[in-house]
Amino acid sequence: MSVKLNRAKTLEEIADLGLEFLLRLAHLETGWMVIEEAEGFRLVAARNLPPGLEADDRSVLTSGGCTCQQLFVSGRLKTTGQFVECERLQRVAEAGERLSEAERRTLSGGLGRHLSIPLLAGGERLGIANLAFPHGFEPPQELYQVLTLAGAALGSAIHRGLLLERQQHQRSDLEERLLHLSKELLKSDALDDLKRVLASEMQALGPLAPLELAVLWRPQGRGFPKELEGVHRILVGGVSPDPAGRLARALEAGEAPTEATWDGAVGLFPLRVQATPALPFEGALLVRLERAPEDRRLANWAYGMAAELIAAAIARLLSQERLRYLSFHDPLTGLLNRRGFMEHLRTALPLAARERWNLAVAMVDMDDFKLYNDRFGHLAGDRLLREAARVMKEHLRASDVVARIGGDEFALLLQNTTIEGAGFALERIREAMAKMPYAGVSIGVAFFPDDAQEPEELLRSADLALYDSKTQKRVVFVAPGLRERFKRRLRLESAIEAALRSPDLPGFSLHFQPRYDVDRRRVSAFEALLRFHGPAGPVSPLEVFAIAAERGWMMDLTRFVLTEALGFYAAHRDCIPAGVRVGVNVPPALLVPELLDLVQATLEEHGLGPEVLELEVTEEVIAHDDTPWAVLEELGRLGVRLALDDFGSGFSNLGRLVTLPIQVLKLDRSFVELLTTHNERGVPAVRGIVAMGLDMGLVVVAEGVESDEALERVRAAGVREVQGYVLSRPVPPRELLERNFA
Structure with a gap:
């Protein structure tokens, strides 16, 4: 029986096995077991109860006082006792007074008295096991001592069951709170919202609520805005500098924690999502409790779940940030892409018109990039494109814009400039690129407002000048004849498109x-x-x-x-x-x-x-x-x-x-x-x-x-x-x- 009790996983299983064990010891068939709670007694097990003792949810056994319960509560029921005048059995007898003898026996099961066995553990009162027997049966005296000892042994198992039940209640409560945390995190529209959510929701973890909390993470891979580079911290409650600092340094070195650890009251949990092994970041959740957790397994589960929910939220928000960024930027070079460049140009033109500035739009094409890419491979080609982007930015002002709008095509926007100023800057770029193997460029330039007034027309005009640059091997500005060629090209494109349609x-x-x-x-x-x-x-x-x-x-x-x-x-x-x-x-x-x-x-x-x-x-x-x-x-x-x-x-x-x-x-x-x-x-x-x-x-x-x-x-x-x-x-x-x- 002890083996079965040890294997039991719930209070109900333990109580049912214990009651069965006690009934066998006493050679009886009917019994019930109750556990003391703040509001009274709760029925946890019953065997072979007659109809008179049964009720919906067996609630008749948990309502109203009786002698055995009163003695137990007062501390006077310390050993097994026999109760001749059981109030419960008396109520059953009274209910059957107008019935026939056979019907009364069916209602009461012929039961008249019961033994009450206190269930104790380490001096703590837990509950009572009641074994009922019929009139005329007299339990032997030695059975009282055996049942008292058995009740004490069973009390330890019941105590374990109560702990398991309490843990399950705690876990269920934590699950509800974590579910609420998940819902609140899903409402977050930006990374800045996470601190507010964590400050309010993590305090709802009851006995596991942290005094201090920190979430540290670092994006991995390309395609993120510059402001998201490096280690990010979400601090709640003024986290002690030592563990947070050590964690930040570890993340900077690419050494993110992989397992949950505790150092006294300080817990560290990796940010990961089981269903998604590869996340766009690495990081950890750091918590400090008032004291080391009593149930470390429960604490690991709760904070492990919290870390996963936080990781999922960061991954979602990072993906949104990345998509927003990539919709306007080239992931290889970090420059604006065509869409981003055109948006920037549409914003710059009204300002230039109001301030009466000249703007130069330049198209830059790397002449031999395809040959280089074919000869040395795509990885080498990517390195060359990044280096070209660096050189162009290096030779322009901070207010100017560089964009990669195609495979080996770049667009430049020089704001508030002159023909001489733009020509000097672009010629320096052409000369600097010519010093790099296979990086010679052709550059065509169009000016706002003289050459075109609309963003698309500016880009097309510069593109036409670019074709002349390929043959002339210099920076080429839009010439009078070029505008006519541009208009002819537009007419030709329209005619070709119409014929195809x-x-x-x-x-x-x-x-x-x-x-x-x-x-x-x-x-x-x-x-x-x-x-x-x-x-x-x-x-x-x-x-x-x-x-x-x-x-x-x-x-x-x-x-x-x-x-x-x-x-x-x-x-x-x-x-x-x-x-x-x-x-x-x-x-x-x-x-x-x-x-x-x-x-x-x-x-x-x-x-x-x-x-x-x-x-x-x-x-x-x-x-x-x-x-x-x-x-x-x-x-x-x-x-x-x-x-x-x-x-x-x-x-x-x-x-x-x-x-x-x-x-x-x-x-x-x-x-x-x-x-x-x-x-x-x-x-x-x-x-x-x-x-x-x-x-x-x-x-x-x-x-x-x-x-x-x-x-x-x-x-x-x-x-x-x-x-x-x-x-x-x-x-x-x-x-x-x-x-x-x-």
Whole structure:
């Protein structure tokens, strides 16, 4: 029985087991146990009570006084006693006076007297165990002593049960208070609110309320405002400097506590959230109580929960601060981003207008950053960008603004300046950057109010000057002609956007340039080339593509070309010989899963198989480590033929060429020029590349063949497919049909 009592986890379990033990000792069947409380006695266990002693919640046993309880309260019930005239049993008998004998026996169970056993522990009165028996039964005298000793032993177990119950009540009370703390912390809108919440709510922890409290934390990682850097303290009640100071120094050194510890009345608890191991900060909760906690396990649980709630609140508020910061700042450099710069510019322009200041907006582009990034990797590129940001800030005034608005693009705002002052500062930046490897910059500048009055227009004007800077290798200011070019560009952008949104409008069209098999004297493929007729006449495709790339319209352009080219092929499939393919150029940046869906959908729309389509990608696709192999391979599995365009124009990588899933190798026109300039080394080099391509099973095509001599020389080098003006310029669709497929 002692083993069972030790394993019992609640007062009710202990009382029930103890009552069972006492009944067995006395060879009786009916009994109940009550515990003394401030307001009376509470029933905690009962066995086999007859109906007359039962009531809702057994409350009949806890109400009203009786002799045994009065003796217990007065301290006179120290050993087991027999009560012949039990008030409770008398009330049951009185209730059954008008009943038959059988009904009275059923009501009372035949019980007439009971033994009362005091439950004591260390001199402390705890309660009474009552064992009832019928008239005519006389307990042996030795049983009284046995039950008294058993009651004393059981008293220790009951005492433990009462402590467990008290702890459970304390824990439940603490849970309610911690739940309220959680709700109040959730109402906090800013980190500054936490001190107010902790000052009021932590005092509600009853006996565990701290005399002093401190929360110390330090953000980790990038993307936080400068004012949030370092160790932060929330102090309540004037925390003693020693432990708080030691904790702050530990956090500064990156040594945050990982376990709960107590040093007398001072407790230290790490700030962590079990469900989120990685928090954007590290820190701890420090408390000082009036004395060391009596129940350290309960204290650890309560303050551990409090620390977790505080940690969750700090994490939430820090995330909000970080999101607010990142919405206006670049996380890599800590500079303003495009949105932040434009907001700052919108605020600065009215002030400049009121004070009659000149403002300079400069666009800065790092000329060779892409090359540096490709050669040395992204981490090195990030370091270079941070260093560039530092140099720019170093050479400007505190009132000026530096922002990173793109990958390698920066925007500068110089307030209350002159052309001479801005030019001097920006030239110093250009010279300082030129001393750093791969960090040369181009800078274009626009002035408010002379060049533009609106933020977007200022930025665009400076961007146009930036293009001139790339060729002139100096700081370039907006010139009179530049404003006209800017307006023309705006008109052109609007026309391109309108044509993309409404394909029925005039603007875009296709020309086709055939490719010939010179041995068989027939067309082997024809390449679709985009043409655009703007408001002022034809526009160079290169200019159209540059605008589309900047505005994010390249997929729209590719969709137009693909749809029109395959639509033309489908409309004239009866006169186009089998095996002839239509070629469509695809920029490397568009080799994404969306392209696969577009190709499949467009082929299905026109009822064509993949064998009619040839996609041309420039050799830039094999220049970098992030070659989109999966998309290329999936296009190959689909049955679309892949051609590597402009091979040899500057990015060639033979190692990657071997593994690239292509079927056509289109030599850049520079190889043709080598053959026609009689370069002694060039001729065998071109022949070697042609032979290599043919040995790999590729169709080798010479592009840019513009003379009869060039045609003869590429044929002599082993090339069998040729594309160039000597055979055909790009022509409208009808002319392609009439010349080649009539």
